Amino acid sequence: MSLADRWPLPNHLDLRDELLAAWDRAGYHDLLHLTEVLDRLDQLADAGADVDTTVVLAAWFHDAVYDGGPDDEERSAQWAERVLPPDHATEVARLVRMTAHHRPADDDPAGCALSDADLGILAAPRERYDAYVAGVRADFSHVGDDDFRVGRSAVLSDLAAKPHLFHTSQGRELWEASARANLDRELRELDRR
Structure with missing residues (x-):
């Protein structure tokens, strides 16, 4: 299935095309990142996590505006609020804003x-x-x-200090051990520079 075919609102294909164009850029926050986030949502859903259309839409918007600035998530959330149908806009924007720090409440599936x-x-x-x-x-x-080294170390150290990197039981089972190993390795490499 193509990335375009994974868009969940068939009556809003112009918006899908705008988002695909926005994600079509160099760097990490690109079309591959969007594809991988959607793939991981599928993995979580297959493992029993609650993933609905609103979560999928939030994935499409979460880095739609990205230039490495401090307000990328906010600008992405505002875009969602402006263009999505009212039954999705507020919740998608809330979820996009949450990705600025990746600290959802435990009762926020x-x-x-x-x-x-x-x-x-x-x-x-x-x-x-x-x-x-x-x-x-x-x-x-x-x-x-x-x-960059100082900033990246701070971000990774903040993540590593969390009791769990992943908030769903499915995410912890699928990814926690490998993610911890990668974080530890990268932090050691950053310390040596």
């Missing part, structure tokens, strides 16, 4: 599923994980090496 699908890249096999890190670096090419 939609937020937990989206957060886990977005962070699932942390559990990727080494070659894909290394390509992800290179893509993130490309996304922040405007930041000097030392500042």
